[in-house]
Amino acid sequence: MVAQTVASRADIAAEFGSLVWEWGQARVRPRIRELEERGEFPRDLYREMGELGFFGCCFPEDLGGNDAGYRALSVVAEQIARVYPPLSAPMNLQAATVPLTIANWGTREMVRRYVPGLVRGELLGANAMTEPDGGSDFLGAMRTRAVRDGDEYVVNGAKMWITNANVADVAVVYAKTDPDAAHRGVTAFVVPTDTPGFAATRVPCRVLGKLMPTNSVTFTDVRVPASHLLGAEGEGFKVAMNAMDYGRLSVASRSVGLAQACLDAAVAYADERTAFGEKIGSFQLVKKQLADMTVEVAAARALVRAAADGYDAGFVATRESTIAKYYAGEVCNRAAQATAEIFGGAAFSDELPISIYLNYAKLWQTGEGSANIQAILIADDALGWKNMDRHRTELRRES
Incomplete structure (x- = not known):
């Protein structure tokens, strides 16, 4: 039974791989120069990828997915990168880190509100972890603070190198709720990007082309409901x-x-x-x-x-x-x-x-x-x- 399951998932993954490659040859390869010259975010291609099920491999149908599995996710991500590397960014942001983090750690209400839209390419996500003063040492360098104020948290600080933040609808944000507690002082939140005080500014990176925007993000008295925590306070690490x-x-x-x-x-x-x-x-x-x-x-x-x-x-x-x-x-x-x-x-x-x-x-x-x-x-x-x-x-x- 296990062998049959593995074989079945391998077959499904192979079918997805062929679909991605054919789509890429028809819809992406002929347009690369035009897309790069225009420099506009290719939201239409994100939406197409969502509609074709590229982002939904790890999600059940009732959350907008197809339950094809992680092998299929791997094959889809590989083939999109093979077609054109900048267009594979959503295989993290739309298919893995953002929606899976919300699905694993968010409330039922948050999951229903955000995950289907992300998986279908109707909403765009960003993952706001890295800060200007640190990359690998994101804990020690974390200066972004979230202070409890009644039923809300007030977030102030900055993030750096945040892919798609300038076009995203929702972001997973990490902030220190207890700056003296090391990794136990980090908390994760879901933050809609239209929240007052949230601002993203594109950082020019000519060597990466124009189709994968990276950004600096600032939080100025951004108010986030306590219901938007991912996990509990202090579980952000x-x-x-x-x-x-x-x-x-x-x-x-x-x-x-x-x-x-x-x-x-x-x-x-x-x-x-x-x-x-x-x-x-x-x-x-x-x-x-x-x-x-x-x-x-x-x-x-x-x-x-x-x-x-x-x-x-x-x-x-x-x-x-x-x-x-x-x-x-x-x-x-x-x-x-x-x-x-x-x-x-x-x-x-x-x-x-x-x-x-x-x-x-x-x-x-x-x-x-x-x-x-x-x-x-x-x-x-x-x-x-x-x-x-x-x-x-x-x-x-x-x-």
């Missing part, structure tokens, strides 16, 4: 770690998709470009690069799928997703670098996406936990000093 478990699976999957896009481009170019009277694919060093990329992409994909299968088995696969995210990030960066070397000077042309591949490979190596942090977690776990699965829990889901 636990909520954040749970959210990042899902985020790592998505980012790892997207890294595999980007690495595959690099391999696709490198193989095609090596088979058509000639030098010294021969196709450059006939040169031994280029063959070695292509061989290494092929093997490493396959290995990274296997690790990512193993992590996804852990989630489908009903538990939060912290160890598996951390290992997968770390290795997929390393593979993605090596693949992007090798592809740039194979293309040579052509890699810098705006006619080709190679420079975008290089920049997003580095970005995703940092997102949802930097490579250095992942390495520390993996090593501490291997040494027996700190078990990565010490907080392993069954998946929670409001339905």
Whole structure:
């Protein structure tokens, strides 16, 4: 029965993968230059992705999903990143970190209000965790405060590098309710972005293109109802770690998709470009690069799928997703670098996406936990000093 379930989920995931690739070839690839030149947020494509079920893999039908599973989420995220990396951001914000965090930790009312809209692409989400003074050290550097005032909390502070905050309808926000209590002083909230005092300002990042906006966010006396807490007061660190478990699976999957896009481009170019009277694919060093990329992409994909299968088995696969995210990030960066070397000077042309591949490979190596942090977690776990699965829990889901 278990084998049949795994096989069935694999078949469903494969069907989704084919659908995403075909959609991307028809709706995205021909429009990339136009979309980048216009620089407008592609809300129509987000809505299409929602309507096609790309964001709903981990949610039941009554919450707007299709219950296809985490393997399907992984395959969809991989294929969207393979089509065009900037358009894969919603596989975190619309399909994983934001809606799953609300579904796992929010009240029934909040779940019903926000999750179906996020999953269908009708609402846009943002995850406001990182601050101007800290990335990996988001706890120690957290200055955003939330002070209880009757049935509300008053939030003041700032966040940085918050994807889609300028277009989002709702944000998951982390703030200190007790600044002297370290990780026990962090609380998570759901904050509609039209709340007075919430302001998002786009941060120009030319190297990332124009389709994935990142922002600074300020909170000026933002009043949030106490009913909008995610979990209890002081549980924000636990909520954040749970959210990042899902985020790592998505980012790892997207890294595999980007690495595959690099391999696709490198193989095609090596088979058509000639030098010294021969196709450059006939040169031994280029063959070695292509061989290494092929093997490493396959290995990274296997690790990512193993992590996804852990989630489908009903538990939060912290160890598996951390290992997968770390290795997929390393593979993605090596693949992007090798592809740039194979293309040579052509890699810098705006006619080709190679420079975008290089920049997003580095970005995703940092997102949802930097490579250095992942390495520390993996090593501490291997040494027996700190078990990565010490907080392993069954998946929670409001339905």
